[in-house]
Amino acid sequence: MLKKITIALSAVALAALAACGEGGSGGAAAGDDGTITIGFAQVGAESGWRTANTKSIQEAAEAAGIELKFSDAQQRQENQIRAIRSYVQQRVDVIAFSPVVETGWDTVLLEAKRANIPVILTDRAVDSDDTSLYETFLGSDFVEEGRKAGEWLVENATGPQKVVELQGTTGAAPAIDRKEGFEEVIASRPDIEIVASQTGDFTRSGGKQVMEAFLRSTPDIDVVYAHNDDMGLGAIEAIKAAGKVPGKDIKIITVDAVKAGMEALAAGEINFIVECNPLLGEQLMELAKKVVAGEEVPERVVTEETTFTQEEAKAALPDRQY
Ligand code: GZL
Numbered sequence: 157m158l159k160k161i162t163i164a165l166s167a168v169a170l171a172a173l174a175a176c177g178e179g180g181s182g183g184a185a186a187g188d189d190g191t192i193t194i195g196f197a198q199v200g201a202e203s204g205w206r207t208a209n210t211k212s213i214q215e216a217a218e219a220a221g222i223e224l225k226f227s228d229a230q231q232r233q234e235n236q237i238r239a240i241r242s243y244v245q246q247r248v249d250v251i252a253f254s255p256v257v258e259t260g261w262d263t264v265l266l267e268a269k270r271a272n273i274p275v276i277l278t279d280r281a282v283d284s285d286d287t288s289l290y291e292t293f294l295g296s297d298f299v300e301e302g303r304k305a306g307e308w309l310v311e312n313a314t315g316p317q318k319v320v321e322l323q324g325t326t327g328a329a330p331a332i333d334r335k336e337g338f339e340e341v342i343a344s345r346p347d348i349e350i351v352a353s354q355t356g357d358f359t360r361s362g363g364k365q366v367m368e369a370f371l372r373s374t375p376d377i378d379v380v381y382a383h384n385d386d387m388g389l390g391a392i393e394a395i396k397a398a399g400k401v402p403g404k405d406i407k408i409i410t411v412d413a414v415k416a417g418m419e420a421l422a423a424g425e426i427n428f429i430v431e432c433n434p435l436l437g438e439q440l441m442e443l444a445k446k447v448v449a450g451e452e453v454p455e456r457v458v459t460e461e462t463t464f465t466q467e468e469a470k471a472a473l474p475d476r477q478y
Contacts, residue, residue, distance in 0.1 A: 192448050193223040194441075195243025197253035199280075200231040202358050203386040204414035208478035209254070209279060209434035216437025222444060231256055231325065231357070237264045244271045250444045254279035254295075257327035265289035274447045278436050280329040287455070291447045294439055294457040298330045301430045302337020304463050305381060305409045308428040310345055312407075317345075317378040320370045321353035322363050322391060324383035330432070331355065334383045334411060351377075356387040363387025367394035382410045385417025385429065392425050403427055413464055414478055421469040429469070431461040434478060 194217065198210055210226075217224035225248060229235035233256050243251045244267055251268055252275070255261060261282045268275050269289055277293040309317065319342075324331030335353075342348045352374050356362030363382060370377060371394060380395075382388035388410035392402040402408055402425040410417055413431035420426045439457060446453050464472060 191221065191223055192250065192444060193225065193246075193248045194444050195225045195227075195239070195246065195248040195251045197227050197229060197236045197239035197243070197251070199236070199254050199256045200229055202231055203360075203384055203412070204416055204478070205384060205386075205412045205432060205434045208414060209436060211478075212435045212437035213278075213440060214437070216441045219438075220441040220445070222441055229256060233257055233260055237261075240264050240268065244268050244273055247271070248273060249448045250274050250276060252276040252278055252440055252444065255282045255329070256280070256325065258283035258329050258332065259327065262286060262289065276440065276443055276447060278440055279434075283329075292443055292453045292455055292457060294436055294443060294459070296330075296432050296459050296461060298333030298432075299337040299340075301330075301411050301432060301461075302334040302339075303341050304337075304430045305334070305411065305428070306338040306341025308409060308430075308463070309348060309379060309381075309407075310341060312427075313345065313348055313379075316347040317349070318374070318376055319348060319350045319379045319381055320367070320374060320377050321350050322366055322380065322382040322387040323353060323355040324358045324387075326355045326357075328358075330411075331358075331383055338381060350381075356382070356390065358384050358386060360386040360390040363390030364393050365390070367391035368397070371395070371398045377406050379407045379409065382408065384432075385410045385412040385414050385420075385426075388426055389416055389420060392420060413461075413476075415473075415476055418464065418469045418473055418476060421464060421466055422473055424466055427466065429464045431463060433459045433461045 227239035251273055262284050275290040277290050279295045281293050352370050354366045356366045380391045388408050395402040395406055408426045409428045411430045411432050413429045417429055421429050443453055
């Protein structure tokens, strides 16, 4: 009898120890030789911004001596979830990802938490009530980016404006927030109206296809507000094919400020670009080191960024890193 009770108590003790080790606070342990391994689940390769963001992360990991496991989800949430699960199984020291959409992450992030693997959000946020599921969120203020786009239009629009909007990926934080910020500002001008709005999924081809449809269905478009440069560049193709002059017959406002967008801005085919900085790699690696070491990190790290007019683009282009 005593032996059975002893075995039972030992099992309980072991279970308690295991439970304590899971989801406990404090940093994960780095590899035996001190090397940190980070698992990064990237959205995809949908835009010039994403390409620059991936390059920044890969280069920063190498410079920091951090081992990077990297996956490209091709803009599909199920692929990102699968990648995060694989990083948990591989017992990486820290997981980072850019959530393709805001919702549907709690289950897999709880699995990482129970495995005592800290998670860092980069670029895009998740919409979850449980902020204990991640250590910090490093990325832009997309609502402010939308406000900046709206402010340029309000300041430069003399008279009524019919606006068509090329939204980013449905459900993605930048798409939701850039729309919110833009609408918040143009609400001050009843003569500025969004007459059509549809997702182009942050891709050049998506922006072109949607703009072709807008040009067929919506007469007298004055302005295109594209949630990223790539969709704006697609819209330029469609506008030219329709025999109109982009930047003149139809004004174009975009977000990102990647090289191709800045070149179109300097050439007068885009009128204004709100910068969204993709160079998050160095900050991410510094945060990863702190998190693995169990050090405190800010709940939110907002990236610095600016805006560009056509003249400012001409001056800035020679020094642009992306
Ligand atoms: C914004 C980022 C967006 C870019 C797009 O931080 O998530 O995704 O604006 C990219 O170019 O596809």
